[in-house]
Each structure stands twice: as structure tokens, then as C-alpha cells.
Amino acid sequence: MSLKLYLAGPEVFLPDARAILDAKADLTRAYGFEPICPGDLVIPPAPTKHQFGLNISEVDEGFMNRADGVIANLTPFRGIAADPGTVFELGYMCGAGKIVACYTNVADSHYQRSADFYGGAVHVGEDGRKRAPDGTMLEDFEMIENLMLHGGVERRGGPVAVHAADPKRLWTDFTAFEQCLKALAGRG
Amino acid sequence: MSLKLYLAGPEVFLPDARAILDAKADLTRAYGFEPICPGDLVIPPAPTKHQFGLNISEVDEGFMNRADGVIANLTPFRGIAADPGTVFELGYMCGAGKIVACYTNVADSHYQRSADFYGGAVHVGEDGRKRAPDGTMLEDFEMIENLMLHGGVERRGGPVAVHAADPKRLWTDFTAFEQCLKALAGRG
Numbered sequence: 001m002s003l004k005l006y007l008a009g010p011e012v013f014l015p016d017a018r019a020i021l022d023a024k025a026d027l028t029r030a031y032g033f034e035p036i037c038p039g040d041l042v043i044p045p046a047p048t049k050h051q052f053g054l055n056i057s058e059v060d061e062g063f064m065n066r067a068d069g070v071i072a073n074l075t076p077f078r079g080i081a082a083d084p085g086t087v088f089e090l091g092y093m094c095g096a097g098k099i100v101a102c103y104t105n106v107a108d109s110h111y112q113r114s115a116d117f118y119g120g121a122v123h124v125g126e127d128g129r130k131r132a133p134d135g136t137m138l139e140d141f142e143m144i145e146n147l148m149l150h151g152g153v154e155r156r157g158g159p160v161a162v163h164a165a166d167p168k169r170l171w172t173d174f175t176a177f178e179q180c181l182k183a184l185a186g187r188g
Numbered sequence: 189m190s191l192k193l194y195l196a197g198p199e200v201f202l203p204d205a206r207a208i209l210d211a212k213a214d215l216t217r218a219y220g221f222e223p224i225c226p227g228d229l230v231i232p233p234a235p236t237k238h239q240f241g242l243n244i245s246e247v248d249e250g251f252m253n254r255a256d257g258v259i260a261n262l263t264p265f266r267g268i269a270a271d272p273g274t275v276f277e278l279g280y281m282c283g284a285g286k287i288v289a290c291y292t293n294v295a296d297s298h299y300q301r302s303a304d305f306y307g308g309a310v311h312v313g314e315d316g317r318k319r320a321p322d323g324t325m326l327e328d329f330e331m332i333e334n335l336m337l338h339g340g341v342e343r344r345g346g347p348v349a350v351h352a353a354d355p356k357r358l359w360t361d362f363t364a365f366e367q368c369l370k371a372l373a374g375r376g
Contacts, residue, residue, distance in 0.1 A: 049328060054335070054339045057339025058343060080266060081269065083334070092279040092283035094279075141244075147242070
């Protein structure tokens with residue numbers, strides 16, 4: 001029986017979500033896995049939009065519970081960091097002891113993006129740590145995201161794939177996604 | 189024996205991290221819980237900064253594994269969303285079946301902050317969904333964060349506390365944090 005992989009990422013918010021998720025699902029099947037996409041969900045109707053949101057949460061968690069692992073797209077979304085829903089899902093799968101993999105289509109490290117957030121105005125504090133003008137510390141561990149995410153995947157032996165995609169193809173370049181599939185298939 | 193609560197949040201990055209985490213720990217004890225703070229960690233030295241980051245990840249996950257639950261500070265950090273490390277930890281604790289609680293010191297909803305990211309330029313698409321100029325969909329479920337986070341906590345019966353803190357006291361106003369403690373203590 002083939003392993004089931006939950007495909008987490010902010011693609012669900014894109015105007016062409018369905019086409020992109022279908023393409024990722026096809027690629028997942030090509031590597032011998034069974035894809036589970038958050039976009040596949042049929043949500044029970046609800047009397048309020050708040051309850052509808054809760055219903056989506058319940059269905060998505062059910063999808064993760066059925067899956068053997070996750071490939072999380074950590075490409076920055078609406079800011080310098082990964083989509084919070086995707087990050088939650090990666091944490092959830094780590095906490096549940098599943099197979100984990102992640103990738104990003106932006107090559108700048110977590111440190112670089114954090115520094116960019118402050119226009120590069122980073123100084124070394126008296127304690128030897130890199131700090132922003134507001135005094136907050138910047139993580140500098142040569143990782144693609146906050147160390148809990150990158151570390152959580154790498155320490156479990158999962159792939160952390162990085163590909164500098166053409167910004168025009170930020171959501172349709174599957175190079176790094178495919179690197180994750182390859183790595184997971186190789187664990188066989 | 190008192191329940192152990194992991195205190196997740198971006199406070200670890202603040203210049204006065206120690207003082208703030210100590211104050212949160214004291215308050216946690218006052219409600220009969222044992223606090224576990226990410227700032228308490230002693231990290232094994234490492235030959236590279238990357239390995240040092242992995243070591244922190246390992247120690248922090250050990251803290252979460254020892255804890256019975258988490259209170260996650262989802263106050264936006266470096267952008268419109270919660271700190272990714274904190275989000276990962278909230279997901280991790282949900283996936284591990286622990287007690288969960290979360291709060292924010294910013295009253296604007298996830299939808300409002302997402303709309304602000306686009307300068308308010310949100311329109312209703314042909315499919316009836318709220319969309320940004322770039323075509324991406326905006327979640328509008330009257331939640332404080334992405335539905336996976338807010339829903340993950342609320343569906344588990346955990347408190348989701350909101351308090352409009354004075355921006356000057358964004359990290360030192362413990363009103364919402366204390367609401368979480370009160371709610372968890374009330375569960376008996």
C-alpha cells in the first residue's frame with residue numbers, strides 16, 4: 001500500500017488553486033505516493049462563518065490524521081514567513097510522529113529575510129547576538145525558516161529543499177517540491 | 189501534581205526576554221501550574237551555528253514533550269501573522285494531543301490584518317470569495333489567526349483570548365495570557 005502524503009501549503013489561497021493542487025497531486029502519484037490535498041475537502045455547511053471555519057479545521061485535521069506524512073510548502077506568503085496554516089500543519093505532523101518534509105521556492109534564508117524586514121539595519125548587541133533596531137534578536141542558523149520548523153524536519157531525517165524559483169513562477173515551479181518527493185521515495 | 193504548561197511565544201526574541209518570561213512564569217505558578225519556558229534552555233555547544241540551531245530545536249521539543257499543555261502567544265510578530273516558531277509549537281502540541289490555549293494582544297482579526305496587508309484593497313470575486321488585488325483569497329471566519337490555529341484550539345475546548353493591548357505594552361500586558369490561565373485553571 002502506498003504512503004499517503006498530505007500536501008500542505010498556501011496554494012489553497014491562490015486564484016488557480018485547483019489547477020496547482022491537481023498538478024502537485026499528479027506529481028505525488030508519479031513517485032508512488034497517494035496525495036491528500038487540503039483543497040479536496042467538502043465542508044459541511046454551517047449557520048455562521050465562524051462555524052464554517054471550524055468545520056474546515058476539523059476536516060483538514062482529519063486529512064492529516066489519515067496521512068502518513070506531510071510535504072509543507074514554506075515559501076513566504078504575505079510577508080517574510082511561511083503561511084501560518086501550513087506551519088501549524090507541519091508542527092502538527094511532527095507532534096503526531098509522522099513523516100515530514102518541507103521546501104521553499106525562495107532561496108533567501110530566514111536570517112536574510114528577517115534582516116530585510118528591518119531594511120538590513122542589523123547590529124551585533126553587547127551579548128554578541130544579532131539585533132534589529134527594535135532590540136529584537138535575529139536567528140542566524142543558516143535555515144530556511146525559524147529553527148523549530150527547519151530543525152523539526154531535519155532532525156527527523158526529512159528533506160529540506162530550497163530552490164530559487166523565478167518570482168513569476170513562485171507557486172508553479174515544482175523543482176523543490178519534486179526534490180522532497182524524490183528524497184521520500186528514496187527512503188523506500 | 190500540578191500540570192506543566194509550555195509558554196510559547198516570540199518573547200524569546202525580545203531584548204528583555206528573561207524578565208518577561210520570568211513574569212509569565214510567576215503568573216503561571218500563581219494559578220497552580222508549573223511553567224516551562226523556552227528561555228530556560230541550556231543548549232549544548234556545537235561546531236557550527238546550524239548545528240546549534242538544531243540543538244535548540246531538540247531541547248525545545250523535549251520541553252514540549254515534558255509539558256501537559258501549551259499557552260501560545262499569537263500576537264503578530266514581524267508582520268501580520270504570529271511568530272512561525274510559536275505556530276509550529278501550537279501545531280505540535282495539538283498533534284501530540286496536549287492541552288492547548290492561545291491569545292493575542294492585537295484585537296484586529298486575521299481577516300482585518302490580511303486586508304490591511306493589501307492596504308484594504310479587497311474585492312469580492314465572481315465565486316463570492318473575498319480576494320486581494322493579487323487574486324489570493326482572504327479567510328474571513330472571525331478568527332484571530334488562520335483557521336487551523338484558531339480552530340485547532342477552539343475545537344479542543346481551549347481558550348482563545350483577545351485583548352487590545354496598548355502598543356507600548358504589546359509584550360508586557362498579560363491580560364489575555366492571564367485569561368488563558370484562568371480558563372485552564374477552571375477546567376480543574
